[in-house]
Amino acid sequence: MVKKNNNHAVDPHSLWNESTRIVQGSQHADPIHGGMNAPLHLSTSFKWNTVNDDGGYDYSRTANPTRSILEEQLAQLENGQYCSTHGSGMSAVTAVAHLFKQGEHVIISKDCYGGVFRLFNDVIRYFGVEVSFVDLKNLDQVRDVLQPNTKCIWAESPTNPLLRLVDIKALSIIANESDAFLVLDNTFCSPILQKPLDLGAHIVVHSLSKYINGHCDVLGGAVITNDKDVANRIHFLTNAMGIGSPAFDSWLILRGIKTLNIRYRHQEKTAMFVAKTLAKHPLISRVIYPGLKSHPDHDLAKRQQNGFGSVICIELSGGLDAAKILAEGTKLCTLAVSLGGVSTLIEVPAFHSHASMTKAARVEAGISNGLIRLSIGLEEPEDIVNDLVQGLELIRNITDKQKIMCSVNNYDYSI
Ligand SMILES: Cc1ncc(COP(=O)(O)O)c(C=O)c1O
Numbered sequence: 001m002v003k004k005n006n007n008h009a010v011d012p013h014s015l016w017n018e019s020t021r022i023v024q025g026s027q028h029a030d031p032i033h034g035g036m037n038a039p040l041h042l043s044t045s046f047k048w049n050t051v052n053d054d055g056g057y058d059y060s061r062t063a064n065p066t067r068s069i070l071e072e073q074l075a076q077l078e079n080g081q082y083c084s085t086h087g088s089g090m091s092a093v094t095a096v097a098h099l100f101k102q103g104e105h106v107i108i109s110k111d112c113y114g115g116v117f118r119l120f121n122d123v124i125r126y127f128g129v130e131v132s133f134v135d136l137k138n139l140d141q142v143r144d145v146l147q148p149n150t151k152c153i154w155a156e157s158p159t160n161p162l163l164r165l166v167d168i169k170a171l172s173i174i175a176n177e178s179d180a181f182l183v184l185d186n187t188f189c190s191p192i193l194q195k196p197l198d199l200g201a202h203i204v205v206h207s208l209s210k211y212i213n214g215h216c217d218v219l220g221g222a223v224i225t226n227d228k229d230v231a232n233r234i235h236f237l238t239n240a241m242g243i244g245s246p247a248f249d250s251w252l253i254l255r256g257i258k259t260l261n262i263r264y265r266h267q268e269k270t271a272m273f274v275a276k277t278l279a280k281h282p283l284i285s286r287v288i289y290p291g292l293k294s295h296p297d298h299d300l301a302k303r304q305q306n307g308f309g310s311v312i313c314i315e316l317s318g319g320l321d322a323a324k325i326l327a328e329g330t331k332l333c334t335l336a337v338s339l340g341g342v343s344t345l346i347e348v349p350a351f352h353s354h355a356s357m358t359k360a361a362r363v364e365a366g367i368s369n370g371l372i373r374l375s376i377g378l379e380e381p382e383d384i385v386n387d388l389v390q391g392l393e394l395i396r397n398i399t400d401k402q403k404i405m406c407s408v409n410n411y412d413y414s415i
Helices: 018-024 065-077 089-097 114-122 139-145 168-177 228-241 247-257 260-278 298-304 319-329 359-365 381-396 400-408
Strands: 082-086 105-109 130-134 150-156 181-185 203-207 221-225 284-288 311-316 345-347 371-375
Touching: 018 065, 018 260, 065 082, 065 221, 065 247, 082 089, 082 228, 089 114, 089 203, 089 221, 089 228, 105 114, 114 130, 114 150, 130 139, 139 168, 150 168, 168 181, 221 228, 260 284, 260 311, 260 381, 311 319, 319 345, 319 371, 319 381
Parallel strands: 105 130, 105 150, 150 181, 181 203
Antiparallel strands: 082 221, 203 221, 284 311, 311 371, 345 371
16 A cells, blocks of 8 residues: 655646656656666565564565555545555455445445445355445435444446446445445546546545556456555555455556556547447347436436546347347357457356356346446447448348247247
8 A cells, every 4th residue: 555655845746737657657657767667676685674673574474665656656546645566356346345344335326347246245245244235326215224333435437347437426425424435436437538536436446457557468367545544454454365466466467557558548538439330220129328318317418527438338138149149140249258458358247247246237237138237449430340240130130940949948039
């Protein structure tokens, strides 16, 4: 856990635009040799100056200089004072989840990422923490489930996979009234679109494996806060549980961050093109993308975010079988989980990212078997659309024999 470095009389970073800071962030982190990139410290142990002076670093599970550079840059990006980085998004979530004790209560969005659902439902609950999954868009419902022992409201905005937004300011007011933390998972927006601490959240969580690293080649997570007590406890837990980010992973993420702004903005522009084009396709019953006027949270997205992101969900009129044909039939869009990388990915949440939720919880959250999630990458927009359209044609062109089989299964492929 590193505190943002405020030692400079005038921090030169504060004079730059964010897009410049993102590129330059770790560039001056090697004062000894002036290396263009942050130094990679692979030592597990560091020499003590005297028996009671470790010179700042002792053992890499506790802290590592390369990890510290990443933590400082992320704190700055999120306008936070403290940041700790972890071996995956789930280990960041695990660190925060361990702030709560037996007998305490946490409220979580019912359509959160499946791994977060699994951790709280199947692990944290068994340590005696009470967990309620609710629709955080319904503020009355949130107030109804609040209890004197409620310590946390845990939100994603937009949610994975349905891209529903929550009103962060409104939730932070409820959290403050109840002396609870508002934790905001900012993975989908990244700090480019949204800075939850500025909107009232107390703790920000990230899966760095997504946009922030951006190349699908490293796992990472982060916790950012302005609360010193939270920061100290997270630092303690990180060391105690051994869940800090490894040095090489931190270094790779520092390299990925440099192109975050440009990647994110380009992917977002392509996503808007793809969403608008798919919205006209007769086999698609619904395109879910906050940038479309048809999205129920379009106005909130315009107010609360600085853009719309590059994840799109689509629902096919042919249901599960149609989703399977499309997901297996694309050539450019790779059938794989994760999101926010440079390559376009396609997946079926019920079978992939949200398979760890119970079927009942998926139904409750509104995740149908026929829902497809796309993470738009950096390929040419026309190539992505053409690939999806040829995949959709496979559904249209299924043979009469398949149609008969589908009708036996009660699926309706009539177009
Ligand atoms: C919103 C969200 N939070 C947390 C995670 C977990 O991150 P990781 O896969 O890096 O452990 C994910 C993973 O997909 C996610 O989508």
